[in-house]
Amino acid sequence: MRSHRQEVWFQVPTRRAFINITRDVQAAVRESGIQEGLCRVNAMHITASVFINDDEPGLHRDDERSLEDLAPHGPSTGTITTSPEKTYGDGHLKRQIMGRSVMIAITNAQLDFGPWEQTF
Amino acid sequence: MRSHRQEVWFQVPTRRAFINITRDVQAAVRESGIQEGLCRVNAMHITASVFINDDEPGLHRDDERSLEDLAPHGPSTGTITTSPEKTYGDGHLKRQIMGRSVMIAITNAQLDFGPWEQTF
Amino acid sequence: MRSHRQEVWFQVPTRRAFINITRDVQAAVRESGIQEGLCRVNAMHITASVFINDDEPGLHRDDERSLEDLAPHGPSTGTITTSPEKTYGDGHLKRQIMGRSVMIAITNAQLDFGPWEQTF
Numbered sequence A, B, C: 001m002r003s004h005r006q007e008v009w010f011q012v013p014t015r016r017a018f019i020n021i022t023r024d025v026q027a028a029v030r031e032s033g034i035q036e037g038l039c040r041v042n043a044m045h046i047t048a049s050v051f052i053n054d055d056e057p058g059l060h061r062d063d064e065r066s067l068e069d070l071a072p073h074g075p076s077t078g079t080i081t082t083s084p085e086k087t088y089g090d091g092h093l094k095r096q097i098m099g100r101s102v103m104i105a106i107t108n109a110q111l112d113f114g115p116w117e118q119t120f
Helices: A022-032 A057-070 A084-098 B022-032 B057-070 B084-098 C022-032 C057-070 C084-098
Strands: A037-042 A101-107 B037-042 B101-107 C037-042 C101-107
Touching (some): A022 A037, A037 C101, A057 A084, A057 B084, A084 B084, A084 C057, A084 C084, A101 C101, B057 B084, B084 C084, B101 C037, B101 C101, C057 C084
Antiparallel strands (some): A037 A101, C037 C101
């Protein structure tokens, strides 16, 4: 079985951001030379998420509002109350809701997406 | 590596529905002839979800209520306020919570499920 | 394609628990002899979840609180009102939020995790 691994790093200036990485993923698939297979994309940081949805600014604002409703930024119950981790305890929960990773079928060397699907 | 791809289409008369597709998935696995492997099932529309849980009507009513609590149907913050998309902005969020897709191990040509697991 | 399957069983004395199974998963990968591939870990019970996050007690308390906020323990709308299932209807919803399963890339016979990622 052929395999290919690639890391992509992002510097995000804001507290939270939606980054469309579909082209990065497609480029990695092209580089792998794989025609039929599975493409795994996962975050490697515990407050980051990889998910698939439409690339529409209004949708991202809805997501922001929804995530803040479901897992609000605020004090966590962490053991070390002075830990700077306290400030991003909500990020762990938000990742849990949005999901750590996606798996995308590769068909004819392309990401096998529905018409509006993009990877963030 | 052997691969097999199949599309299944559904016409759903109601706004939202729980469709048990376990037999469709099993049929596709049978057709593939794969004995040991992985079966990827994903929605290709951005307001649809594929998930695995029990097939129990009460559970589906709980799911409906819970999804409406977590991602209520209502005005979205989409850029084009007159867009008909506004009416299903909540569908994007509900998909995020329920998940886009599942991966099922294939063992001895069968979906390797726990005793109550079904695919929807 | 080489494949390897292993079941792990847990007896949990409490209503809910966070069990770090990273070593069990690593042991199964070692036993499989697979160098590059994919490791699927899924719950087989419909009220259990497998997920990847940090192993930090404060985070687990945050998760507990958040899950109780999002999918509170309480009466379900199940068809058979006297069913003992009523008492764990929330477990189905909590599983939906936390996710049924994870897929982990295997690189050089190791789980290809970010620095803080652990499997629960």
